[in-house]
Amino acid sequence: MRLVIHDLTEDNWEIIKQNYSNDRIISDHGTIHPCIGCFSCWNKTPGQCVIRDGYENMGVLIHEASEVIVISRYTYGGFSGFVKNVFDRSLGYVLPQFEVIAGETHHKKRYTEEKPFTFIFYGHNLNTEEKESARRYVNAVCTNVRAYVKEVQFVEYDGQPVTEEPISATQPAKTVFLNGSMRSENGNSAKLALQLGRMLRQDYQIVELKKYSGKMAELLSLLAGAESVVLCTPLYVDGLPSQVIRFMECAEHCSGLLSGNIYVLANMGLYESRQLVNLFSAVKQWCHQTHCSYCGGLGVSAGELVGPLMSFIPFGFGTTKAIAKGMGQLAEAIRQGKECEEIYTEPYCFPRSLYIAIANAGWNRAAKKNGIRRRDLFRQL
Numbered sequence: 112m113r114l115v116i117h118d119l120t121e122d123n124w125e126i127i128k129q130n131y132s133n134d135r136i137i138s139d140h141g142t143i144h145p146c147i148g149c150f151s152c153w154n155k156t157p158g159q160c161v162i163r164d165g166y167e168n169m170g171v172l173i174h175e176a177s178e179v180i181v182i183s184r185y186t187y188g189g190f191s192g193f194v195k196n197v198f199d200r201s202l203g204y205v206l207p208q209f210e211v212i213a214g215e216t217h218h219k220k221r222y223t224e225e226k227p228f229t230f231i232f233y234g235h236n237l238n239t240e241e242k243e244s245a246r247r248y249v250n251a252v253c254t255n256v257r258a259y260v261k262e263v264q265f266v267e268y269d270g271q272p273v274t275e276e277p278i279s280a281t282q283p284a285k286t287v288f289l290n291g292s293m294r295s296e297n298g299n300s301a302k303l304a305l306q307l308g309r310m311l312r313q314d315y316q317i318v319e320l321k322k323y324s325g326k327m328a329e330l331l332s333l334l335a336g337a338e339s340v341v342l343c344t345p346l347y348v349d350g351l352p353s354q355v356i357r358f359m360e361c362a363e364h365c366s367g368l369l370s371g372n373i374y375v376l377a378n379m380g381l382y383e384s385r386q387l388v389n390l391f392s393a394v395k396q397w398c399h400q401t402h403c404s405y406c407g408g409l410g411v412s413a414g415e416l417v418g419p420l421m422s423f424i425p426f427g428f429g430t431t432k433a434i435a436k437g438m439g440q441l442a443e444a445i446r447q448g449k450e451c452e453e454i455y456t457e458p459y460c461f462p463r464s465l466y467i468a469i470a471n472a473g474w475n476r477a478a479k480k481n482g483i484r485r486r487d488l489f490r491q492l
């Protein structure tokens with residue numbers, strides 16, 4: 112049986128559903144919860160998500176499928192908010208442990224199969240560059256979930272634009288940091304944002320996206336008057352987390368509302384910061400759609416090492432040296448209201464092999480702490 116993940120409206124699904132009559136279908140019932148970044152699907156209930164909303168078994172469903180077919184609205188070079196949400200909740204399909212594949216760190220396989228994925232993107236007048244960015248993105252996703260791309264298709268669809276109620280701007284700080292992590296103040300994005308704030312040496316405000324779930328109009332009015340918005344976000348499945356994409360989709364429907372400079376402060380778990388390229392590209396495409404100025408930003412790898420280290424070692428010394436330098440450049444660009452290049456940083460003088468060894472040992476400790484055996488981390492459902 113194939114697994115079809117789609118974001119189509121009921122009316123549009125009706126038109127094509129006969130093509131998938133023998134398949135298992137995952138669609139949007141409005142109940143899916145974003146991934147909260149707790150890693151329980153790796154170290155507490157391995158292979159399964161702890162959020163019980165009907166989407167907790169995505170890793171198992173992918174494993175059981177003969178093939179996965181993904182139908183998504185083309186959204187900033189990748190998936191729509193809903194489809195991305197499903198992918199974020201499928202993390203348990205792979206193991207937490209790292210290994211190096213073709214010169215890059217990735218997760219080990221939980222299951223032995225080679226899973227084929229077909230991607231069908233629909234959108235209006237997608238150009239060559241956009242199609243290329245979607246291909247690059249799904250290749251990265253499949254490399255990361257240890258599957259392979261069988262086919263990528265693009266379908267013309269001239270949907271009606273969604274129009275939203277007008278939103279009026281409030282008076283925010285000149286610079287607003289929007290923290291897109293569901294770990295909110297406790298996450299690595301928040302720690303990096305605080306450092307950037309210190310370096311900025313001017314008035315700024317941190318806004319937690321998590322607190323505005325279901326209150327997008329309120330959030331947008333808060334951001335509308337800002338001169339600069341710094342999107343502080345983790346990398347999830349090679350792209351932006353679903354909650355950030357949903358925010359962007361809302362902002363796009365209120366086109367013209369955001370007018371300031373958009374900067375990115377992104378962090379990730381794996382070692383090679385170049386894997387953030389699709390995330391930067393998505394923000395750039397979103398800025399283009401919303402007529403905001405994309406101003407680049409800073410990418411930080413090994414976030415799970417860097418975040419905790421920042422509490423122990425003065426920022427800018429040792430491992431965080433290159434990050435601090437990049438952050439200085441970003442702070443300067445924000446202060447001057449100028450563009451910054453995309454800066455990709457890695458832990459300074461901290462070899463990848465050591466990072467992998469520490470991370471892999473960390474999962475064993477986490478298993479013990481959660482009362483499961485080390486071998487349970489590898490369980491197949």
Ligand SMILES: Cc1cc2nc3c(=O)[nH]c(=O)nc-3n(C[C@H](O)[C@H](O)[C@H](O)COP(=O)(O)O)c2cc1C
Nearest residue numbers: 148292298299300345346347348349379380381414
């Ligand atoms: C669902 C999910 C998907 C992730 N996907 C990736 C990924 O594709 N590449 C990567 O390097 N890290 C990935 N990570 C790791 C996070 O980017 C990393 O833990 C980051 O430091 C979290 O930042 P935060 O604490 O601000 O949320 C993922 C984490 C989660 C929970």
